[in-house]
Amino acid sequence: MNSQMPISGGPKGTTSEQQLRLLADNLPALIAYFTINGLMCQFANKAYVTAYGFTIDSIVGKSVPDVIGAEAYAVIQPYILRVMEGETVSYERPLILPDGSQRVIEVNLIPHIIGDAKPQSAFVLITDITKFRRAEEAIRESEDRMRKFADATNEGIVFFDSGIITDINEAGARLVRLPVEKIIGRQILDFVAPDSVETVANNIRAGFERPYEANMLRADGTLVTLEFAGKVIVRDGKTLRMTVARDISERKQAEARIQFLAHHDILTHLPNRAMLLDRLQIMLNVAKRQGTQVGVLFIDLDNFKTINDSLGHYAGDQLLKRLAQRLQACLRSVDLVGRLGGDEFLVIISGLECTEDVIPIAEKIAECISEPFALEGQTLGVSGSIGISMYPQDGENTDTLIRNADAAMYLAKERGRSNFQFFMPSLTKSAANSLSIESGIRKAIKNVEFVLHYQPEVVSQTGVINAVEALIRWKHPDLGLLGPDKFISFAEHRGLIMPIGRWVINEAIRQCKEWLDVGLRIPIAINISAVQFKQKDLVELIAANLKSYDLPGELLELELTESLFLEDVTAMTKTLSRLKDLGVTLAVDDFGTGYSSLAYLKRYPIDKIKIDRSFISDIPYNADDVAITTAIINLADSLGLQVVAEGVETQEQADFLERYHCDYIQGYLVSYPLPPDEIFAWMKQRKFVIAV
Ligand code: C2E
Ligand code: CA
Ligand code: CA
Secondary structure: OOOOOOOOOOOOOHHHHHHHHHHHHHOOOEEEEEEOOOOEEEEEOHHHHHHHOOOOOOOOOOEHHHHHOHHHHHHHHHHHHHHHOOOOEEEEEEEEOOOOOEEEEEEEEEEEOOOOOOOOEEEEEEEEOHHHHHHHHHHHHHHHHHHHHHHHOOOEEEEEEOOEEEEEOHHHHHHHOOOHHHHOOOEHHHHEOHHHHHHHHHHHHOOOOOOEEEEEEOOOOOEEEEEEEEEEEEEOOEEEEEEEEEEOHHHHHHHHHHHHHHHEOOOOOOEOHHHHHHHHHHHHHHHHHHOOEEEEEEEEEOOHHHHHHHHOHHHHHHHHHHHHHHHHHHOOOOOEEEEEEOOEEEEEEEEEOOHHHHHHHHHHHHHHHHOOEEEOOEEEOOOEEEEEEEEOOOOOOHHHHHHHHHHHHHHHHHOOOOOEEEOOOHHHHHOHHHHHHHHHHHHHHHHOOEEEEEEEEEEOOOOOEEEEEEEEEEEEOOOEEEOHHHOHHHHHHOOOHHHHHHHHHHHHHHHHHHHHHOOEOOOEEEEOOHHHHOOOOHHHHHHHHHHHHOOOHHHEEEEEEHHHHHOOHHHHHHHHHHHHHOOOEEEEEEEOOOOOOOHHHHHOOOOEEEEOHHHHOOOOOOHHHHHHHHHHHHHHHHOOOEEEEOOOOOHHHHHHHHHOOOOEEEOOOOOOOEOHHHHHHHHHHOOOOEOO
């Protein structure tokens, strides 16, 4: 061991020298001391000598190039010139060890300066910084990856601190249509539309408890609705807020559009039945308070069918549109005009002092209808029959008033059309034939004159059968096979739907089980009328039938109409979740025609929506229908619901629906509703899994 510490001016006592040597030898760094003039090594610690293959004694007196080799010397040489000038130098360099491993070292050259003289000798201190460099590299790589990932997603990712944007990805920048560098450093609130400032500020303050929506102002002044989901990140004691922003304008527009359509007739854009009923109710409430009267005018065109048949649907539609405009123009803005369907319109006049006040209005309407229409190069004369019922004398509620106005309209038709008639109480009694229908239905229930026909619903991409819908028919002893439109609504009004519905539930479940027993596992969908749904024992009834036939609940699907979902939320939630507990599938029938409050789609455990036939019939030609249908499909998709298109009649419609990812289709194109044996044969022929 070299006991001579050669450092002039260094510690003298042997103990200190030994201590220093001990310290130096135990450090992981490589330490050496050499003369500048002659580059002679005077001291080296254990780590140093081991690294260069010497011993502590044999290294003393060796020249630096001899110790470290020519290559390393070439690197160190220029630095030594600087050390001579008294400068402390440090540099990094890669090193390949004899075992082949790669390291990074940091070399420090420290001149030994005494007084004002130029340094005569210097220390060299070499540390292995491989670990630090690798850690840094890893961080850089991970940051790089994060950024690449962040830039690749379509969702905007924004970081901000005290309201200032500290980072944003490409997608985020695209949302506000500015380059990234023009956004970083700005206030987040600079980009928020005035109506959303409070929302955003509150949510930032609340630490993003839940996702929220806000309108943002883009650089070009346009608005975009974003959904934000945020997170508060605490890093190095600093609070950083991160938020993910998603453009939901399209979904919003689709929702608004469906909302509009739920309350308006597509063809004329007039309020539809649902909205008319709603508004009429409000007008009745006002009239009751004010002691005024309300006139309900039911209008039906006299010769619309002839026009439709002779000039075609397009001309018919044009006529209805023009008539809608005329009606609106000839009424005051406070009056309401809407379309009930087909060529039926409803006008509601409120604030009337007496019944006679409605007469000039009815006359004006009749006049505006009979004004000739120029259509398809022809001049057409049209006339309408108008039936009038008055609140409060002809009815206290919306249903009665409309029904009575309808009855009065028939009277107008009987009395030679093109006129208006007031409702008379005797009119209800004149519906004598309704009595015979009623007794006929009662008999039919007793004698079971009903049958179920089945219409398949198939996967639009593959044509594979997904389910069949049961549609009731009445085998009338005199009139032959009657469709549900001839008796269901009547039965509902007369309290006869329950026994019919009970029969349908039993029969469908029985049939499903019969098929299952021969190896055909196919879910059956049944239509549940609103009246039937509200009965207390519906769930029990279904449960009991499933049990007695030992049929799994997932083979039953219930089709419910939208109007139901407006009912008492608590009761509805309870019934629906009890039905879900049975395993049955819940579908919304005739979607888009009812009173859609879209909230119900999210609120209730619904599995499926069936787009009403009226939206499908004119695709892909009618732009409105195309827009609505695709909007409904997207909406269903975003809510995770299955979607079925009803009434698909042409290959073109089917192709369109397949292209837009509608899950299932149903309609005459695939099959008409068929009696049980025929549908069974059809399914077998389709090679639908029949395996026992
Ligand atoms: P829905 O539930 O919308 O049933 C579809 C109706 O559209 C059926 O009429 C079917 O025959 C018809 N349809 C199917 N594909 C096409 C097509 O491609 N083009 C056209 N133009 N029509 C098509 P259906 O059988 O006359 O039934 C009418 C309505 O009666 C049903 O409408 C449903 O609301 C009701 N209904 C049927 N069976 C029952 C039942 O057992 N109980 C209750 N409560 N209502 C029923
Ligand atoms: Ca249905
Ligand atoms: Ca339907």
